[in-house]
Amino acid sequence: MQIKTPYLLFIGEADSTESAKMAIGIAHWRPENVVGKISFPNCKAKFDIPELGLRQAASLGAKTLVLGVVNSGGFIPNTWINTLLEAMELGMDIASGMHTRLNSIPVLVEKATQLGRQLIDVREPQPDIPIGKGLKRKGLRLLTVGTDCSVGKMFTALAIEKEMRKRNLKADFRATGQTGIMIAGSGVPIDAVVSDFVAGAAEIISPDADSDHWDIVEGQGSLFHASFAGVTIGLLHGSQPDAIVICHDPSREMMRGLTTYALPDLRTCMETNLQLGRLTNPNIQCVGFSLNTSRLSDSETEKIKKSIESEFGLPCVDSVKDGVSKLVDQVLKMNF
Amino acid sequence: MQIKTPYLLFIGEADSTESAKMAIGIAHWRPENVVGKISFPNCKAKFDIPELGLRQAASLGAKTLVLGVVNSGGFIPNTWINTLLEAMELGMDIASGMHTRLNSIPVLVEKATQLGRQLIDVREPQPDIPIGKGLKRKGLRLLTVGTDCSVGKMFTALAIEKEMRKRNLKADFRATGQTGIMIAGSGVPIDAVVSDFVAGAAEIISPDADSDHWDIVEGQGSLFHASFAGVTIGLLHGSQPDAIVICHDPSREMMRGLTTYALPDLRTCMETNLQLGRLTNPNIQCVGFSLNTSRLSDSETEKIKKSIESEFGLPCVDSVKDGVSKLVDQVLKMNF
Numbered sequence: 001m002q003i004k005t006p007y008l009l010f011i012g013e014a015d016s017t018e019s020a021k022m023a024i025g026i027a028h029w030r031p032e033n034v035v036g037k038i039s040f041p042n043c044k045a046k047f048d049i050p051e052l053g054l055r056q057a058a059s060l061g062a063k064t065l066v067l068g069v070v071n072s073g074g075f076i077p078n079t080w081i082n083t084l085l086e087a088m089e090l091g092m093d094i095a096s097g098m099h100t101r102l103n104s105i106p107v108l109v110e111k112a113t114q115l116g117r118q119l120i121d122v123r124e125p126q127p128d129i130p131i132g133k134g135l136k137r138k139g140l141r142l143l144t145v146g147t148d149c150s151v152g153k154m155f156t157a158l159a160i161e162k163e164m165r166k167r168n169l170k171a172d173f174r175a176t177g178q179t180g181i182m183i184a185g186s187g188v189p190i191d192a193v194v195s196d197f198v199a200g201a202a203e204i205i206s207p208d209a210d211s212d213h214w215d216i217v218e219g220q221g222s223l224f225h226a227s228f229a230g231v232t233i234g235l236l237h238g239s240q241p242d243a244i245v246i247c248h249d250p251s252r253e254m255m256r257g258l259t260t261y262a263l264p265d266l267r268t269c270m271e272t273n274l275q276l277g278r279l280t281n282p283n284i285q286c287v288g289f290s291l292n293t294s295r296l297s298d299s300e301t302e303k304i305k306k307s308i309e310s311e312f313g314l315p316c317v318d319s320v321k322d323g324v325s326k327l328v329d330q331v332l333k334m335n336f
Numbered sequence: 337m338q339i340k341t342p343y344l345l346f347i348g349e350a351d352s353t354e355s356a357k358m359a360i361g362i363a364h365w366r367p368e369n370v371v372g373k374i375s376f377p378n379c380k381a382k383f384d385i386p387e388l389g390l391r392q393a394a395s396l397g398a399k400t401l402v403l404g405v406v407n408s409g410g411f412i413p414n415t416w417i418n419t420l421l422e423a424m425e426l427g428m429d430i431a432s433g434m435h436t437r438l439n440s441i442p443v444l445v446e447k448a449t450q451l452g453r454q455l456i457d458v459r460e461p462q463p464d465i466p467i468g469k470g471l472k473r474k475g476l477r478l479l480t481v482g483t484d485c486s487v488g489k490m491f492t493a494l495a496i497e498k499e500m501r502k503r504n505l506k507a508d509f510r511a512t513g514q515t516g517i518m519i520a521g522s523g524v525p526i527d528a529v530v531s532d533f534v535a536g537a538a539e540i541i542s543p544d545a546d547s548d549h550w551d552i553v554e555g556q557g558s559l560f561h562a563s564f565a566g567v568t569i570g571l572l573h574g575s576q577p578d579a580i581v582i583c584h585d586p587s588r589e590m591m592r593g594l595t596t597y598a599l600p601d602l603r604t605c606m607e608t609n610l611q612l613g614r615l616t617n618p619n620i621q622c623v624g625f626s627l628n629t630s631r632l633s634d635s636e637t638e639k640i641k642k643s644i645e646s647e648f649g650l651p652c653v654d655s656v657k658d659g660v661s662k663l664v665d666q667v668l669k670m671n672f
Binding site for chain 1: 527528559566569594
């Protein structure tokens with residue numbers, strides 16, 4: 001599955017900037033893939049890319065209208081349908097990460113079939129994912145792992161891809177979640193894959209490559225999450241990383257969605273990921289730490305970063321505030 | 337999902353006794369749930385339960401016709417359809433573990449709808465499996481784990497249930513694979529569950545129970561299998577076992593289906609299962625080892641069992657040849 005670019009980002013009647021997070025993420029990480037946005041008059045999301053009409057977007061070459069907004073329940077309201085139909089008339093495919101599948105709405109399916117357009121539901125894995133083979137592949141891989149869910153694994157991976165490309169290294173972000181897939185234009189929604197095929201899915205998104213090429217694989221979940229560790233270990237085994245970056249939110253006390261589980265300490269998190277990762281890549285190494293310090297003061301943040309760097313002898317950054325150049329320096333220094 | 341008993345075991349034109357393994361397993365572990373078998377004249381499977389006609393089976397109270405035979409490809413041949421239709425006419429549901437779904441065959445669906453019969457595809461997980469909660473449940477749980485796939489995890493679990501029941505302990509086998517589900521009459525085909533829900537599936541098959549009740553959970557895969565560890569860790573976390581039994585085939589050198597992976601040693605296998613299992617049950621303990629020694633001589637077998645018992649101070653049995661009473665003795669001795 002490859003979503004055709006450039007995109008027109010649809011944000012409809014988004015009731016806040018937060019609810020347009022996917023569109024904002026795409027525009028931030030792949031501005032070259034975006035012609036503009038389209039919203040309804042009652043839209044409350046603010047972000048700074050051109051507002052376009054459908055015809056205007058089509059004339060600028062938009063190939064896909066991307067639903068870049070979320071609502072509670074993840075449904076596709078009737079108020080959107082005419083816009084989606086007209087976008088298809090003007091030559092665009094439609095891509096969606098909503099729970100309601102585009103392919104479950106007969107009027108959209110009928111129009112798409114008639115015009116030869118694609119309806120791309122990025123929460124729906126492709127049907128032909130193989131069982132993992134466990135064979136060593138060429139090229140280099142970096143996986144972002146974490147103490148918990150939602151601690152910056154996607155952001156960190158995208159930032160590392162960007163920094164590596166800036167240095168003229170060969171690097172490709174490999175998406176495993178819906179927002180990441182929209183940004184990259186391809187990938188596998190790994191938590192929606194049948195459990196027998198998770199490692200296989202991780203293998204196909206990071207295939208054989210040049211020996212100096214880095215796949216930067218978006219991590220999911222945590223080995224320490226009682227609900228989701230199956231997703232995480234499958235991704236760790238299948239992506240056979242040479243390098244891992246540990247992502248962490250130092251302000252979080254309990255695991256996301258679980259009331260009785262504290263976060264693991266960084267040492268345990270690092271060692272367990274390395275231990276289990278060695279199954280498919282005996283040379284796996286940790287290159288550093290990426291923190292989300294948005295809930296901490298500057299002085300707390302500096303103290304925590306220094307403490308981690310001194311304990312592990314590895315760089316520790318807030319990928320948003322500091323960037324990830326220290327992590328990429330470390331990758332180069334470790335000479336993979 | 338509860339498959340109604342007693343069963344009529346359908347083995348059609350099984351081309352060998354091996355291909356009727358599922359029917360033989362059901363008849364072995366749940367003779368009280370079987371009225372007999374039905375086969376075609378060219379059937380080559382030999383096993384010793386009454387051959388019945390459909391009407392005869394119905395008059396003996398058969399509630400479900402179970403497809404107890406496998407063929408290459410797992411399809412349902414046209415030659416079976418009339419028998420299945422007639423069984424429904426005579427009051428029976430149909431249960432199948434074939435790849436081809438009963439519910440994908442229009443003539444069966446039509447008849448089942450018309451008569452109010454169930455078409456049960458045991459490879460198809462129920463649709464309403466929740467995300468794992470990770471909350472401690474009452475009652476006791478034993479999980480069979482393994483160095484690899486296909487090393488006797490289902491057999492060992494069923495043997496432990498049988499031995500515990502013989503001693504008037506409260507015990508229920510909890511099935512996670514298709515043959516186990518047919519034997520138990522219920523369960524979840526855990527490797528067919530979407531990866532986000534594997535721990536949740538393990539939680540619902542081993543729910544809150546009396547404090548002296550044992551769920552004996554059928555393990556799947558191996559933490560050391562590069563293709564399937566996601567299934568295994570989800571089952572380990574969700575079933576939150578108090579006790580594990582390590583299953584192993586000492587004659588096997590490479591992991592099943594993988595050409596470049598050796599089996600883990602028993603010490604590493606035990607310690608990794610305990611380490612990861614502690615996330616959801618800090619008191620998890622190993623109670624012993626169950627070997628498949630069918631490819632070894634008697635003297636080799638005795639030597640290996642003695643060596644394991646002396647290394648670990650825990651019982652080691654071949655569950656087929658020796659039974660599992662030493663494992664149940666150990667469970668009682670450890671006073672969970």
